[in-house]
Amino acid sequence: MSNARADRDAVRAQEIAAEQQYLTMLYAKLDALREETTQRLRNTLRDSGGPPQARTERDISTRMYTDRLAQLSAVEHGMCFGRLDLDSGETFHIGRLGLFDEDNEYEPLLVDWRAPAARPFYLATAAARDGVRRRRHLRTSQRRVLDYEDEVLDLDAAEQGSDLGLAGEATLLARLDARRTGQMQDIVATIQREQDRIIRAGMNGVLVVQGGPGTGKTAVALHRAAYLLYTFREQLSKRGVLVVGPNPTFLRYIGQVLPSLGETGVLLSTVGDLYPGITATGEESARAAEIKGRAAMVDVLHTAVRDRQQVPKDYVEVTFDREALRIQRRDALHARTRARRTRRPHNLARRVFRDEMFSALTLQVADRLGRDLLDRRDLDDINRELRADQVVTKALDELWPELTPQELLDDLLSSPQRLESASRRHLNDAERTELLRPPGAPWTPADVPLLDELAELLGEDDAQQRAERARQEREELAYAQGVLHIMEQDEEIADEERLRVSDVLDAELLAERFRARSDLTAAERAAEDRTWTFGHVIVDEAQELSAMAWRVLMRRCPSRSMTLVGDVAQTGALGGARTWHEVLHPYVQDRWKLAELTVNYRTPAEIMAVAANVLSDMDTDLEAPSSVRTSGHRPWARRVDDLAAELPALVEAELREVEDGRLAVLLPPRLWADLGPGLVAALPQAVLGDRPDDLESPVVLLTVEQAKGLEFDSVLVVEPAAIVTESEKGRNDLYVALTRATQRLGVVHTGELPASLRGI
Numbered sequence: 001m002s003n004a005r006a007d008r009d010a011v012r013a014q015e016i017a018a019e020q021q022y023l024t025m026l027y028a029k030l031d032a033l034r035e036e037t038t039q040r041l042r043n044t045l046r047d048s049g050g051p052p053q054a055r056t057e058r059d060i061s062t063r064m065y066t067d068r069l070a071q072l073s074a075v076e077h078g079m080c081f082g083r084l085d086l087d088s089g090e091t092f093h094i095g096r097l098g099l100f101d102e103d104n105e106y107e108p109l110l111v112d113w114r115a116p117a118a119r120p121f122y123l124a125t126a127a128a129r130d131g132v133r134r135r136r137h138l139r140t141s142q143r144r145v146l147d148y149e150d151e152v153l154d155l156d157a158a159e160q161g162s163d164l165g166l167a168g169e170a171t172l173l174a175r176l177d178a179r180r181t182g183q184m185q186d187i188v189a190t191i192q193r194e195q196d197r198i199i200r201a202g203m204n205g206v207l208v209v210q211g212g213p214g215t216g217k218t219a220v221a222l223h224r225a226a227y228l229l230y231t232f233r234e235q236l237s238k239r240g241v242l243v244v245g246p247n248p249t250f251l252r253y254i255g256q257v258l259p260s261l262g263e264t265g266v267l268l269s270t271v272g273d274l275y276p277g278i279t280a281t282g283e284e285s286a287r288a289a290e291i292k293g294r295a296a297m298v299d300v301l302h303t304a305v306r307d308r309q310q311v312p313k314d315y316v317e318v319t320f321d322r323e324a325l326r327i328q329r330r331d332a333l334h335a336r337t338r339a340r341r342t343r344r345p346h347n348l349a350r351r352v353f354r355d356e357m358f359s360a361l362t363l364q365v366a367d368r369l370g371r372d373l374l375d376r377r378d379l380d381d382i383n384r385e386l387r388a389d390q391v392v393t394k395a396l397d398e399l400w401p402e403l404t405p406q407e408l409l410d411d412l413l414s415s416p417q418r419l420e421s422a423s424r425r426h427l428n429d430a431e432r433t434e435l436l437r438p439p440g441a442p443w444t445p446a447d448v449p450l451l452d453e454l455a456e457l458l459g460e461d462d463a464q465q466r467a468e469r470a471r472q473e474r475e476e477l478a479y480a481q482g483v484l485h486i487m488e489q490d491e492e493i494a495d496e497e498r499l500r501v502s503d504v505l506d507a508e509l510l511a512e513r514f515r516a517r518s519d520l521t522a523a524e525r526a527a528e529d530r531t532w533t534f535g536h537v538i539v540d541e542a543q544e545l546s547a548m549a550w551r552v553l554m555r556r557c558p559s560r561s562m563t564l565v566g567d568v569a570q571t572g573a574l575g576g577a578r579t580w581h582e583v584l585h586p587y588v589q590d591r592w593k594l595a596e597l598t599v600n601y602r603t604p605a606e607i608m609a610v611a612a613n614v615l616s617d618m619d620t621d622l623e624a625p626s627s628v629r630t631s632g633h634r635p636w637a638r639r640v641d642d643l644a645a646e647l648p649a650l651v652e653a654e655l656r657e658v659e660d661g662r663l664a665v666l667l668p669p670r671l672w673a674d675l676g677p678g679l680v681a682a683l684p685q686a687v688l689g690d691r692p693d694d695l696e697s698p699v700v701l702l703t704v705e706q707a708k709g710l711e712f713d714s715v716l717v718v719e720p721a722a723i724v725t726e727s728e729k730g731r732n733d734l735y736v737a738l739t740r741a742t743q744r745l746g747v748v749h750t751g752e753l754p755a756s757l758r759g760i
């Protein structure tokens, strides 16, 4: 070994030892914090009983300490990953949370990656150093420092920098080359400049992040959620942050990222899960979903609601008080007009309709009895009796029924007459046939935005519930007053020297505290409440959402503080976005900002060259992102005669290549259904990926739609020509399929390859 090399090794060993010492101190600090929090939690839990106010406070403390403990254990892995050495001589270690030295004026020991002081770690370049002399990336495992990578930011280094201007290149490439586990990992140690700018962008308004496959859109969206919660904690912890993804498998794939960053208060959901009480597991054709997603459905639903506000052709006869009573068309028309004019939702306007009808019927009865003989009180009595009469109320309910969104939508989609009447202006016969289904069929994800729309159109006549709530509130108040009274009787509290309880707490407040579910986070409360509005909404794979789904999200976020990430070249849904303008114009006109991501961290250059060909075959101005690395593996194509017989051996061979890695076989939907079960039987490690935890299997068989947003070490794309022809968005689907691999890509086909793939 040369002397110079030996010297370098000695310096490295010394540096590692020094970093180890620092890291050991940080973990000791973390352990002490955990111990202290555990102790506090224990004490809180031990105190049982006591007055209700103490119970409420205890709930809040329990929640706080439990959250803090979750946060402290979430940061265990890779707690400290970087260090900045500044011109001023100061050094800062950067990590997943902030730690301070209480004995030394709260000097920072570890700077939270989201704090302003950490920002140069992600942004400083040799050309714009921002006072940074050296940036160090630490590689650690289980509390041990394994190695580090230094970047000295001087101008010489600027000239040597790679074209893509990557920060911490060796650390980044090591991360990108690592085998995938089936769960997304955070990127906090290696966030790149273009990504950092998006993560830390201001919270107001709509920010669209457009980026090709693998550019880190999902990663950026999740780190942005963590950043916003850290920076605007006060605002956001009350209203919560919603992260929307395309399907449960995807949510499962990304589910660990935020907890690993110490954030637990975010609601992850699909649009299909945003209607409390509904689980949308039904399936339907892509065409039916597209039709349901059209903006014209607003008008269809509106008409469907009006269709339920009927008047008799001539009159309806009912027996009241042993005599015939007529519900006249003229009266019903008048009542309906009055009710509709209120512009209130159907179930609320129903009260106006009924009031009018009962008045008209009262007069009919009065005429029969001789109106001149009756006074106001008699008329009120008749009115009351009519309202209590089941035959009369039933007849009126036929005309203007109280409806739930579920009843109305189920009736609409299972009745050719109702559907035709509501959609005459917007749908043709073939489209209606596509929508029709048997009554009571399971809800599909595309039904959810319709239910949500109907909930707005129908409203909830909650007069009864409100009365019940008021009664409960009165009881709780009385109870709370009683509690205060008892407390004041207590000798200790009644002591003149002490503050009287009622001076600091009034009974109403106490009653309210009993009611507040203090043990729920904003995210949990939001999940139970359809009308909840969030502080910020982040949408991933935003290009897939239909016009109707956008309405749901916009309703959940009236402040329009939103981050939408996606790629219009990857749109697979028939009703998905072609341009961002088209999606956003109805809500914010042109008041939205666009940020772009241009570097592909997932797909190696060899594979991206193939995918870029497919992209240029599409009708888009979008450019393929540049890959940060090559893998050394050329994509291959194999023509076979019999897929069912030959595919298992090809999968086995590919699996040997990726060792412990994950492999996906991507098939056109029809083949997935036809060949899938046979393939799974032939391949013991394989699963048909239609359940969220399937991604952890070594081999998973997916359609392109199911694979959206995911990645695998190796991907086999089967019958690309059928992927292209089976959907109107087939070329987009092929582009998505080809860009899922981090290392290896194979194409297996029986017929001709699409022209754009012939270069393989």
Ligand SMILES: Nc1ncnc2c1ncn2[C@@H]1O[C@H](COP(=O)(O)OP(=O)(O)OP(=O)(O)O)[C@@H](O)[C@H]1O
Binding pocket: 172, 175, 176, 185, 186, 187, 190, 191, 192, 195, 211, 212, 213, 214, 215, 216, 217, 218, 219, 220, 567, 570, 601, 602, 708, 709, 710, 711, 739
């Ligand atoms: N700065 C980074 N450091 C380390 N890994 C990164 C970085 N940025 C992205 N990656 C990795 O690149 C891969 C692709 O990221 P991600 O899934 O967020 O991309 P995407 O733009 O959402 O892709 P797609 O549109 O194809 O779904 C992931 O494995 C992610 O962890």
